[in-house]
Amino acid sequence: MNVAVTVDAREDSPAWLAYGTPVFTVLAALAVSAIALVVLDVNPVAAYRTMFVETLVTEFGISETLTKAIPLILTGLAVYLPLKAGLFNIGAEGQLVAGALAGTWIGLNVSLPGLALVPLMFVAAAVAGGIWAGIPAYLRAKWDVNEIITSLLLTFVALEIQSYLLRGPMQGGAGNFPQSDRFSEAATIPELFGGVHAGLLAAVCMVIATYVLMTKTRLGFEITFVGSNDEAAQQAGMSKFYVYLLVFVVGGAFAAMGGISEIAGAQGRYRAGFEPGYGFTAIPIALLGRNSAFKVMLAGLFFAVLFVGGSSMEVAFGVPAALVEIIQALVILFLITAEFFKSYRVGIDLKRGPAETPAQPQRGDD
Amino acid sequence: MVNTNRTISRREMLGALGATGVTALAGCSGGSDDTNTADGTTTGESGSGSDSVTAAWVYISEVGDLGWSHAHDEGRKAVDKKYDWLETEYTEAVAPEDSERVFEQYAQGDADIVFGTTFNYQDPMFNIAEQYPDTYFEHATGYRTRENMGRYMGRIYQPRYLAGQAAGMVTENNTIGYVAAFPIPEVIRSINAMALGARSVNPDATFKIRWVNAWFDPQTSKQAANSLIDDGCDVISQEQDSPAPVKAANEADVWASGYNAPMGEFGGDNYLISPVWNWEEVYDPTISAVRDETWESDAFWGGMETNLPTLDEWGPEVPQEVKDTVAETEEKIVNGDLDVWAGSMFEDKSDEFLFQEMNSFVDAVDAEVSE
Numbered sequence: 001m002n003v004a005v006t007v008d009a010r011e012d013s014p015a016w017l018a019y020g021t022p023v024f025t026v027l028a029a030l031a032v033s034a035i036a037l038v039v040l041d042v043n044p045v046a047a048y049r050t051m052f053v054e055t056l057v058t059e060f061g062i063s064e065t066l067t068k069a070i071p072l073i074l075t076g077l078a079v080y081l082p083l084k085a086g087l088f089n090i091g092a093e094g095q096l097v098a099g100a101l102a103g104t105w106i107g108l109n110v111s112l113p114g115l116a117l118v119p120l121m122f123v124a125a126a127v128a129g130g131i132w133a134g135i136p137a138y139l140r141a142k143w144d145v146n147e148i149i150t151s152l153l154l155t156f157v158a159l160e161i162q163s164y165l166l167r168g169p170m171q172g173g174a175g176n177f178p179q180s181d182r183f184s185e186a187a188t189i190p191e192l193f194g195g196v197h198a199g200l201l202a203a204v205c206m207v208i209a210t211y212v213l214m215t216k217t218r219l220g221f222e223i224t225f226v227g228s229n230d231e232a233a234q235q236a237g238m239s240k241f242y243v244y245l246l247v248f249v250v251g252g253a254f255a256a257m258g259g260i261s262e263i264a265g266a267q268g269r270y271r272a273g274f275e276p277g278y279g280f281t282a283i284p285i286a287l288l289g290r291n292s293a294f295k296v297m298l299a300g301l302f303f304a305v306l307f308v309g310g311s312s313m314e315v316a317f318g319v320p321a322a323l324v325e326i327i328q329a330l331v332i333l334f335l336i337t338a339e340f341f342k343s344y345r346v347g348i349d350l351k352r353g354p355a356e357t358p359a360q361p362q363r364g365d366d
Numbered sequence: 367m368v369n370t371n372r373t374i375s376r377r378e379m380l381g382a383l384g385a386t387g388v389t390a391l392a393g394c395s396g397g398s399d400d401t402n403t404a405d406g407t408t409t410g411e412s413g414s415g416s417d418s419v420t421a422a423w424v425y426i427s428e429v430g431d432l433g434w435s436h437a438h439d440e441g442r443k444a445v446d447k448k449y450d451w452l453e454t455e456y457t458e459a460v461a462p463e464d465s466e467r468v469f470e471q472y473a474q475g476d477a478d479i480v481f482g483t484t485f486n487y488q489d490p491m492f493n494i495a496e497q498y499p500d501t502y503f504e505h506a507t508g509y510r511t512r513e514n515m516g517r518y519m520g521r522i523y524q525p526r527y528l529a530g531q532a533a534g535m536v537t538e539n540n541t542i543g544y545v546a547a548f549p550i551p552e553v554i555r556s557i558n559a560m561a562l563g564a565r566s567v568n569p570d571a572t573f574k575i576r577w578v579n580a581w582f583d584p585q586t587s588k589q590a591a592n593s594l595i596d597d598g599c600d601v602i603s604q605e606q607d608s609p610a611p612v613k614a615a616n617e618a619d620v621w622a623s624g625y626n627a628p629m630g631e632f633g634g635d636n637y638l639i640s641p642v643w644n645w646e647e648v649y650d651p652t653i654s655a656v657r658d659e660t661w662e663s664d665a666f667w668g669g670m671e672t673n674l675p676t677l678d679e680w681g682p683e684v685p686q687e688v689k690d691t692v693a694e695t696e697e698k699i700v701n702g703d704l705d706v707w708a709g710s711m712f713e714d715k716s717d718e719f720l721f722q723e724m725n726s727f728v729d730a731v732d733a734e735v736s737e
Contacts, residue, residue, distance in 0.1 A: 060470070064467050163579055177485065177550050177551070178548060178549070266463070267489075268493075269489065271462060272548065272579075274462075274463065276461065276463050308467070311457070311460070311464060311467060311468060311471075314458075315455070315457050315468055315471045315472065316475075318455055318457075320428070320458065321459035321460075322428065322459075
C-alpha cells in the first residue's frame with residue numbers, strides 16, 4: 001500500500017472556508033492550549049472567558065484593547081504596504097523608535113498650543129520614520145540590497161540612538177535616569193473617549209487612506225503590479241524604483257506614527273528600554289491582513305485582544321507568563337497554517353499494490 | 367529615612383501577637399475566606415480590623431530568572447507561607463509599557479496592596495495610585511511617592527563593598543569585570559561600592575564595565591562576561607537579573623560574584639560570593655502594617671542591619687583569609703562603624719544624592735558615565 005499526499009492550488013476558496021477557517025483555527029489553537037491550562041489546574045473555560053469575553057465586554061477591556069491596537073494597526077500597515085509591492089519591511093520597530101524620538105523631541109522643545117503641537121509631533125515622527133525606512137528602500141531600489149536584512153539591522157541602530165539620546169541630550173526628570181521629561185499638557189495626545197487617546201483617529205484615518213490608495217488609485221494598481229511581477233511592471237513603463245521607495249517611506253511614516261502615539265498618548269514620557277516589539281508583531285498582523293487594509297486593522301485589533309486578554313488571564317489566574325505567550329503563538333501559528341489550507345486543497349491518495357507505482361523500472365529505460 | 371526600628375519593632379510585636387493571640391486570631395484569619403470554620407465561631411470580627419489581606423506583585427521578568435524577580439518572589443512566598451490571613455498574587459514578565467494596565471486590574475480587583483518591583487514601573491504606578499486612593503502601592507527602587515504609594519529599597523551597596531573586598535583579594539591580574547545593566551544611579555552606586563571595597567584591600571584593583579542595556583538578557587550578558595574575560599578580567603561580577611555572567615565565568619574558570627539571589631550552584635569551584643536580597647524583610651512588616659491598618663507611605667532604604675541586603679554563602683574554594691577579612695568588615699558595617707563611602711568622593715553625601723544623583727565613577731573604575 002502506498003500513501004501519497006497531494007497538494008493542489010484551489011482556484012477559488014469556498015465562502016464557508018474563507019469565513020470559517022479563522023474561527024475554526026482559533027478554536028483549535030485554544031483547544032490545544034487548554035491542555036496546558038488543565039495541567040496547571042486552571043479551568044480553561046473560565047480562563048478563556050476572562051481572556052476574550054471580559055476583554056470585549058467590559059469598558060476597561062475595550063479601552064485597553066483599543067489603546068493597544070493603535071500602534072499595532074499602524075505598524076501592521078507599515079509592513080502591509082511594502083508587502084503589497086513584494087518587499088518585506090522587517091524593521092518597523094526601528095522606524096517606530098526613530099519616529100517616536102523625533103516626535104518626542106518636538107513635543108518637549110516646541111511650545112505651541114496642543115491643537116498645533118500634537119499634529120506637528122506626528123509630522124516630525126512621520127518624517128523621521130520615513131527617512132529611517134527610506135534607507136533600506138533606496139538601497140534595495142538602487143542596488144538591490146536585501147531589504148529584510150538592512151531594515152532589521154537599522155532597528156538596532158535606532159535602539160542605540162535611543163539609548164544615547166535618553167542618556168544625553170534628551171535626558172530629563174529627577175535623578176539621572178535614562179528617560180525624557182514628562183510631556184506637557186499640550187504635547188499629550190488628548191483623550192478621545194473612555195481612556196482611549198486620539199491616536200485611534202490617526203490609525204483609522206491611515207487605514208482608510210491605505211485602503212483608498214490600494215483600491216481606488218492608479219498608484220495602488222502600480223504597487224500591486226510591481227509586487228506581482230516587477231519585470232512586467234517595468235516593461236509596462238512603471239518605475240520599480242519609485243514604487244519601492246514610496247511603499248517603504250510611507251510604511252516607515254505609519255510605524256513612526258504608531259510610536260509617537262504610544263509615547264505621547266499612553267506613556268507620557270519616553271523611557272529607555274522602550275522596545276515594545278510592536279514592529280515585530282506587525283509582521284504576522286500584516287501577513288494575516290495582507291488582502292486589505294481593513295483586514296490589517298482587524299488583525300491588529302485581534303492581536304490587541306490577545307495581549308490584553310492574555311495579561312488579564314495572567315492577573316486573574318496567576319498562570320505563568322510563558323503560558324500566555326504559548327497561547328498567543330499557537331493562535332498565530334494555526335491562523336497562518338489555515339491560510340495555506342484556504343489556498344490549497346490537500347488530498348490523500350491511497351493506492352494498492354506496488355505494481356501501480358512503476359517509477360523504478362522506468363528510470364532504467366531513460 | 368531609614369527606620370530600622372520600624373522593621374524590628376513590628377516583627378517583635380508580631381511575635382508577641384503570635385504567642386499570645388494565636389488562638390483568637392486563628393478563628394478570624396483562617397476562616398475569613400471560606401466561612402465554614404470548623405468550630406463555627408464568629409468571634410473573628412472583633413479586634414484586628416480587616417481580616418484578610420490580598421497582596422499582589424508585578425515583576426519585570428519571569429520568576430524563573432533566578433535573579434531579581436526570583437528574589438522578590440521568594441519574599442512573596444515567605445510571607446504567603448507565614449500568614450494564613452494573607453492571599454498573594456503575582457504577574458510576571460510585565461513590560462513597563464503594560465504595567466499600568468496590570469496595576470489597574472489589581473486595584474480594580476481585591477488587592478489591598480500592590481508591589482511593583484522595577485524602576486520603570488514608577489510613573490505607571492504613580493498614575494494608578496492617584497486613581498485608586500483606597501489601594502496601597504509600594505514601588506521598589508524609585509523615588510516618587512504619594513499618600514498611598516510608598517517606596518522601598520535596600521542599601522545593597524554595603525554587601526557590594528564586601529563582595530568587592532573578596533574580589534580585590536582573589537584577583538591576580540588586578541582586573542575585575544562588571545556586567546552592568548543601565549548607567550543609572552542604582553547601578554553606578556553598586557559599581558562604585560564594589561570598586562571601593564576592592565581598593566580597600568588591593569590598591570591596584572581596577573574595574574572594567576560592559577553595558578548590557580537590559581536587566582534580563584542572558585545571551586547578551588554572557589557575551590559581555592566573555593568579552594571581559596578576554597580583556598584580562600579574572601573576576602566577573604554583575605548587575606544582571608540572570609546568572610548568565612556567573613555561568614560564563616565558571617566555563618572560563620575565573621572567579622565569579624553574582625547578584626540578587628544565591629548563585630553558587632552556577633559558579634562551580636571558583637564561585638566567590640554574591641550580594642543578595644531578603645525581600646521578606648520588607649514584605650513582612652509592610653503587609654502586617656496593612657492588616658493592622660497602620661500602613662503609611664514612606665521611603666525605606668534599609669542597610670545590612672535589617673538583613674534586607676546581605677551576602678549568600680561562600681564558594682567552596684575561597685581562601686579563609688578572604689572570609690575572615692570580609693566577616694570583620696561586615697561586622698563593622700552592621701554595627702554602623704564603617705561607612706562604605708568614607709574617604710571617597712562621596713563621603714558625607716546625602717542619602718538623596720547617593721540614591722538618585724550619583725552619576726560618576728570612583729578612580730578604580732575604568733569607564734565613564736556618558737553625560
